[in-house]
Amino acid sequence: MKIDDYELLLKLKEVGTIRGTAKAILISQPAVTQRLKYIEEYFGEPVFIRTSKSLVLTPAGQMIMEHARKVVEGEKAIKNMLAQSSGEVQGSLSLACSSLVSQRFLPSILGDYTNAYPKVAIDLVTGISEDIKREHKNYHVCIIRGEKLKDSVSELLFEDPLYMFDTEPFPTGQMKKRPLISFKSDDSMHELVDNWLYHHQDQINPIKMLHVDQIETCRQFMQEGLGMAVLPKSVSDSLMAYYPHIPLILDGQPVTRDTWVCYQEGVRKLPQVDRFLSAILDKKFL
Incomplete structure (x- = not known):
């Protein structure tokens, strides 16, 4: 099993359909079906029950999904520790961004950032701020519109x-x-x-x-x-x-x-996150 397979399982659970998952990760629906078949054969148990409306976890699937979550979190944790201990800016940057900001401002920001730090892998999700707020603890940095996150460090980018x-x-x-x-x-x-x-x-x-x-x-x-x-x-x-x-x-x-950049206390210890936050907080938006 590759880390990509565990990430696929988590995405299938999040989205709830094979079609929607294929669209979200930009691969074909048959490819997702084939990878899910391989995963179920690997574990020897069905992970989902296919209904007309959505995928439903089997009892075995619930255990496999919990294992997938731990594997993915462990992978991210070791990459973050390696990035923190290295003198070079590398590792992954997990970012969730409001659709408007991602369309209007983010391309130039990420273009400059990836040119400066080419070894950083960007994990980007865009969408409505309300959806991002519900999942904010899954990301290093969130850029949202409207009300700021109360249980995070929130800095105003622009009104x-x-x-x-x-x-x-x-x-x-x-x-x-x-x-x-x-x-x-x-x-x-x-x-x-x-x-x-x-x-x-x-x-x-x-x-x-x-x-x-x-x-x-x-x-x-x-x-x-x-x-x-x-x-x-x-x-x-x-x-x-x-x-x-x-x-x-x-x-x-x-x-x-109002537009805010939000992050958890202590996340700036990761060099790749600190450099991104410095870049976006220094930017003049309007």
């Missing part, structure tokens, strides 16, 4: 002001009635927008809601004139010269979507 955009003007002293386009995000983002709308219901009346999956789709729908959209400055600064927009203000203060 991202929110703006409402439309292809039609925002009239002064008149009610604006337009559809509102929203994108998939965590609850804290929706709460910011809902709270602002509540305090401005005499000015803005969303006549219907259009829900899309990604922020880029939301932006394109707005540009096509399908309705209003609330977008952070980090992805909308190029639109400001071309489309009517207003800042979201409450009690005289801009409504912002």
